[in-house]
Every structure is written in C-alpha cells, then in structure tokens.
Amino acid sequence: MSANSRLTIAAHALAWISLYQRQGHEVATSEQIASSANTNPVVIRRLLGELRKAGLVESRRGVGAGWSLARELTSMTLLDVYEAVEPGPLFAMHRATPDQGCVVGYGIQPAMQGIYEGIEETLRHELARVTLEDVVRDVLAAPR
Numbered sequence: 001m002s003a004n005s006r007l008t009i010a011a012h013a014l015a016w017i018s019l020y021q022r023q024g025h026e027v028a029t030s031e032q033i034a035s036s037a038n039t040n041p042v043v044i045r046r047l048l049g050e051l052r053k054a055g056l057v058e059s060r061r062g063v064g065a066g067w068s069l070a071r072e073l074t075s076m077t078l079l080d081v082y083e084a085v086e087p088g089p090l091f092a093m094h095r096a097t098p099d100q101g102c103v104v105g106y107g108i109q110p111a112m113q114g115i116y117e118g119i120e121e122t123l124r125h126e127l128a129r130v131t132l133e134d135v136v137r138d139v140l141a142a143p144r
Contacts, residue, residue: 006086014056020032028067054080054081089116
C-alpha cells in the first residue's frame, strides 16, 4: 500500500464500520472491511491498530471479535484520521545533508522547508473541516 493511500483506506474502513453498525451489527471484521476495500486484511488490521491508538476505533477479541467506532463520526475529522495513519511530514528533506559548500546544497532545504510548511498547514486546515459523517454522506450520495 502506498503511503498516499493510507488516509483513503482508513477513511474507507471507518465509513464501512459506521454503515455496518447502522445496520444493527456490533462489530465488523477486518476481513469484511478488506473485501470492500479490495485489499489484504493484514493491511486493514494495521491501519485499524493505528486508529485504535488514536481513539477512533475499538477492538474486541475472542467470540464476536471485531472492530467498532469509538466515537461518533460527527466528532471525527479527516485530520484525526490523517494524524493517526500518516507518520511524519507530508514532504521530506534529503536523506543525507546536501553539500553545504554548494550554493544550492546550502540553500535548498531552508527554501523548500518554508514552502512545505505552508502546504502542510493548508492540508491540515482542509482536513480539519471535514468530518467522517460528511464522508459517509458523500459516499451514500455518490451516483451508481
């Protein structure tokens, strides 16, 4: 799974759990969610584990094992999900320090850092405006 699909898959899982619970089911299995997302259940379990650490879902073990929402979708934003499943900054700097004796090597990181911080701030602002309830509403309204 690519890093840039983690937010989408996590939102998919939360929306699926929500709709499944609205049908009267207590918990959803990672296999059920994985089938909907067309991915491996291990991928779903890893993402759900990160969402659990962030307090967005709960898990139950043993008989009747599965996943449920820990909060109402109206109180969950895409920023909450993003922060749970996307480690680190949106854009990264060089893995090794560029040549500080070179004008570009010396100046590229400070130049790019300011740009990246602005993009990250805009992204966070936009994600904070959208609740998971908004996402589910849009999912249900999507033309078939």
